[in-house]
Amino acid sequence: MIIRIMGEGQYRAPEALCDELNQIDNRIVVLVEEGKVEEFRSELARLISKIKEKGEPIEAEELLKSDIIVPPEDLSLEEAKDVFKGAGIFED
Template sequence: MIIRIMGEGQYRASEALCDELNQIDNRIVALVAEGKTEEYRAELTKLISEIKERGEAVEAEEILESDIIVPPEDLSLEEAKDVFSGSGIFED
């Protein structure tokens, strides 16, 4: 799966990593719904860190369509309400 972090590039992620990212995504959805800003920001930072650390960076010269687009770390809670709702950005 190809994941794009807005403003930071693309990463290849294994199915196992995507399963773990989906769990973080589900927590983010719940935290956003509850209006827990600090906890939401911590989980979004964790999501992005996991992608960067465990995913394989795609070279800038390689043009690939992204399967999932992850917003930047500075996404506000209000903006997150539009992104992290329902099943979130990772489909169950």
């Protein structure tokens, strides 16, 4: 799976990582619904960190279609309400 972090680049993620990211994504959906700003920010930072840590960076010269687009860490709670809803950005 190809994941783009807005403003930071793309990463190739193995299936095992996607499962882990989906769990974090589901937690973010709940936190956004509950309006828990600090917890939401923490989990979004954790999601991005996991992608960078365990994903394989894709060179900027290589143009690939992204399967998932992850918003930047500075996403506001109001903006997150449009992104992290339903099944979130990682579909189950």
